[in-house]
Amino acid sequence: MALSTAIAAWVAVWLWDEELNLQGRLFVGIVAVYAVSGLLVTGELLAPSRTWMIAAFNFEAAVTGLLPLLWFLLVTEYTGYLRRIPRSVVYALVGWHVVVGVLEITNPMHDLVWSGYTVVASPFPYIQGEGTAIAVALLLPGSLLYYVTVALLGAHLLAGPNVGRKQTAALLAGYLPTLAIFTLWFGGAIPGPLTGALVVGSPLILGVVAWAVFRHQLFDLAPLARESVLEVLDDAVVVVDRDRRLLDYNAAAAGTFPAIPDHEGDPVERAVPELRPVDDRDGAGSEDAALDGATVEDPTAVTAASGPGPPSESAEVLTSNETGDSPFVSAFTRFEDGEVREYDVTVSPLEVRGSVAGYTLVLRDVTARRQQVRDLEQQTTQLEQFASTLSHDLRNPLNVAYGRVELARERHDDEHLETAGDALDRIEGIIDDTLTLAREGQAIDELERVDLSTVARDAWGTVDTGDAELDVDPDAGVRIYADATRLQSVFENCYRNAVEHGSTSPASQAQQDAVDHGGPSVTVTVERHDDGFAVADDGPGVPADEREQVFEYAYTTDDDGTGLGLAIVEAIARAHGWSVEMADSDDGGAKVVFSGVETVETPIASDGGEVVVSAVDD
Structure with missing residues (x-):
């Protein structure tokens, strides 16, 4: 016993x-319960008196009663049922065993468990x-858990999965x-006592099982990885040990x-x-020589080395990319059934007691995504060619x-030639705006x-604003993270839209009175917003049912406008990662609101969360 x-x-x-x-x-x-x-x-067997023997018996019954519960929790956690x-239900089981244990320890006071x-x-x-x-009623749930556990x-x-049978057999x-x-x-x-x-009868075999468990990391590698990722991902996932041996995988793999x-x-x-880097294949042992030497020039080597099975018959290896410190590639391409x-390969080390004991590999099929990227790159190239055509050929x-x-018109000026000149001016405006839209909407690196406030004032000087007036609120004097050239283009188009919209729309009585007395036809205000x-x-503002349409291409209420001004504004805002919307101003006019703008007071991630002040900022 000792x-x-x-x-x-x-x-x-x-x-x-x-x-x-x-x-x-x-x-x-x-194991600790067995020891206690x-x-x-x-103590019961060596007790000097009947009283001490009874006390030891009651305590050992309470402690041993935890065994079926602990085995049940272990097996349900291991199998994924927990x-x-x-x-x-779990809390009820734990609570029930605690209550029974307390009743067993205190049985001499009430005789509810043992009458003598x-x-x-x-x-x-x-x-x-x-x-x-x-x-009988108190001890029956614990007794049943013994048999429920062995059934599980x-x-x-x-x-269960084939790769988990060694673990399961060890536990069994x-x-x-x-x-x-x-x-x-x-x-x-x-x-003798139960x-x-x-x-x-148990500790010796448990010691052997413990050696097997910790020798092969049965609790630390495959079950841990399965619990965290295997069952929740549609991507192929495999688990390998430090020697790259396959331990576990999911159905997708x-x-x-x-x-x-x-x-x-x-x-x-x-x-x-394909998972092994090309350089690693060159130094492989003779056992895997046929496999590791396979390349795109020798697809038959892959077929011969992989053994029988569909992948070997339909897959060829293309050049793989290394991942640096990782023993696996970061991406690979293969031919499957003529396609x-x-x-992409995501490698996550699995650490056990401070050292890497294996890896979880997530193999994600990115064929569609990469094709989409290539399509977008092609569209970008076409857009650049289109911009070049507008800029030169037209x-x-x-x-x-x-x-x-x-x-x-020098020889014979009439209204037809004047109309033709206006049409040519409109064509040039459309070309300029379309070219701006094509260029300014590209992502900002x-x-x-x-x-x-400085950019806002500079932009005002580049726009024909007539007798309009600019008012920059003091609280707009902040520094933001932006592309200065494109930000100026944002202000220019907003100003132009405000001035043109205010001058072509019916003026309010207050506006008309201001103009009659030499005041501005429209006042444009640059102000701070919650996060922008x-x-x-x-001016007259924008009707509520048209506010979402004003940013659409070719939307305009002015016969001479191109309808691209606010579309350019939205494209530049999105290139910055901002959002933009149309709202009512405090004076009843229009207000273009930019949100999600990073300021120096809310630093971007690249600053590490700290405000970096340069000499210019000082």
Whole structure:
């Protein structure tokens, strides 16, 4: 008894580590319960009096009663069922066992569990409790958990994933002695106290299981990775140990790479040869020489090395990209059934007690995404060509038409030539705005600190504003992160829209009175907003049902306008990562509101969360 207790205590101390996951902690808890129970049984057998024997018996019954609960929690956590059990049920089971344990310890005060105690003399003196009718109901749930647990382990061994059978078999080997002793003792085949029989019969096999568990990281690698990612991802996921041997995989991996189930325990490159970097293949051993030397120029080598199976017959390896410190590639391309498929590889090290014990590989099919990127790049190229055509090829004939109209007007000026000149002016305006839209809407690579009020005033001087007036609020004197040139274009188009809209729309009585007395036709205000800024005017405003349409291409209420001014504003705002909307100003006019604007007071991530002040800022 003392030897078994010592073994259990040593195994518990040997296994304990603060970095253990829940499965490991439960396993260590089970071994610790055997150790504590062994101490109590030893105390019962060596007790100098009947009173001390009864006290030790009550405590050992309470402690040993936790075993079926701990085994049940361990197995349900390992098999993945624990997360599906309602928390209330788990709490009820734990609470029930705690209550039973308390009743067992305090039984001499109420006799609810045992009506009396008998000292059995053969083969050695020990205490036997005489159970009450209530005891059957109190102890039945714990007894049933023994058999529920072995059923779960058996089902998982038969129907669970193939790569998890070693883990399951190890747990089953550690659990069966406990179940067998429990059953045989109740059948009268084993003499002495039940707890003693459990302690003597279980710790040695548990020590062997513990060695297997920690030697192969059965609780730390495959189950941990499965719990965190395998069951929630549609991408192919595989788990390998530090020697790149395949430990676990999900259904998506088996479906995408059918050779994986045939190579459990083998180097993962046998199932997916593209995972090994090209440089690593050159130094591979003779065992994997045929596999590792496979390249796009020698696709048959892949077929021969991978063994039988669909991937070997339909897959060829293209050049793979290395990941630096990672022992696997970051991306690869393969031919599958005559179709090119592209994959990204995300490598996540799995650490056990401070060292890398394996890796989780997520193989994501990015064929569609990369094709979309290529399509967008092609569209961007076409857009640049379109902008070039507007900038050069259309301006030449436009200038010729300008010259011919001017020559004709010198000889004979009439309303038809004037109309033609106006049409040419409109064509040039459309070209300028379309060219601006094509160029300014492109993504911005770098942002700089610019003074909002300074750019706003500079833009006012570049626009024909007539007798309009600009008012920059003092609180708009802040620095924001923006492209200064494009920000100025934003203000120019907002000003132009406010002035043109205010001058072509029916003026209010207040506006008309101001103009009659020499005041501005419209006042444009640049002001701060909650997380950005706004450009407002005191003109007639925009009807509520048209505010979303004003940013659409070619939307205009002015016959001479191009309808691209606010579309350019929105394109530049989105290129900055801002959002823009039309609202009412305080004076009843229109207000273009820009949100999501980063200021120096709210630094961007590249500053590391700190405000960096330069000499210019000072």
